[in-house]
Amino acid sequence: MPTVEMYLKSTCPYCIRAQALLARKGVDVVEYNLDRGGPKRDEMIERSGRMTVPQIFIDGRHVGGCDDLHDLERSGELDGLLAA
Template sequence: MKKVEIYTTPTCPYCHAAKALLGGKNVAFEEIVVLDPDLRAAMTQRANGQRTVPQIFVGDTHLGGYDDIAALDRQGKLDALLAN
């Protein structure tokens, strides 16, 4: 399974939902809390200008935020992305 990284903030409900979705699939992930402006800037650069959280990466592939991974899951495409 590829490394999964999720950029979050503590009070973001979408971050909690994304972590729950991944956790429900027994996916281990690294959580990067972006309270520090430098971490937020690094996330924004890596996520092609996206400043909102969560931002989710599988390996070097940017999946987007919670809505994006939830849509992939509904389409049956998320598991394959996580497995490769």
């Protein structure tokens, strides 16, 4: 199974929704909590070009945020990315 990384904040409803989808898929996620900001926030911005959470990566490929993840699920592409 590929490595899935997510930059998130613990109280963010979009982060919680993305976590729930990945949990339903049985995916272990490497989570970077940005509740206190710090260097991981800067890393997220550099990697994704975005400042909002969540930002999700599958095997180093930026797939976007919560809405993007759910779009991949609806189109059937998410399972393929997770099976790679």
